[in-house]
Amino acid sequence: MDDIDRKLISALRHDARASLSDLALGLGVSRTTVRGRIDRLRQRGEIVGFSVVLRGDTARDPVRGLMMLGIEGRGADRIIRQLNGLSAVRATHTTNGRWDVIVEIGTPTLEELDQVLGQIRRFDGIAHSETSLLLNTRKSGR
Structure with a gap:
């Protein structure tokens, strides 16, 4: 290229x-x-497709956050399955740094985000977490 x-x-x-x-x-x-x-x-597979971003896609989640999770033991697969079952979870990412999993969350309100965070923190095997609100997105693949 x-x-x-x-x-x-x-x-x-x-x-x-x-x-x-x-x-x-x-x-x-x-x-x-x-x-x-x-x-x-x-x-050559460098470009694999084109997509459309609708106004509704960007307005769907007025409150968005990234939740970083530390998982104790070998429960990551089970926890990721639980996370992916939550309607507010937009994506889950495994990582190699301090955190084991990073979760993208989107909700209509701060109160709903707080409820989702509390629910996730109660999952068996979550050792610690940290959450950051996304204030502005300048570029997105979606």
Whole structure:
């Protein structure tokens, strides 16, 4: 992948619906070059798809947070299953740092977030946790 490919991917991340003409103008190359590069990036698996972000997707969770969990013993798989069963849990991530699992949570209100946090803290095997509210998202894959 060269510099033009990286710039093309950056432009597509900003606006995946940009016309080939606009992309070509922004990159200083021809439309044919842009089309060929997009096709090549898709064939090589660098670009695996395009998505649509709806207004409702961004407004769905006015209160969002990341909860970092320390798990005692070997209960991580069980706890992740429990977490994924909660409607407020948007994603779970295993990690290799201080925390064993990072949980993305979204709720309509702070009170509901507090209830979810309390519920998770009561899971058998949760040794300690720390939660940070997400105040603003500047770039998201969704």
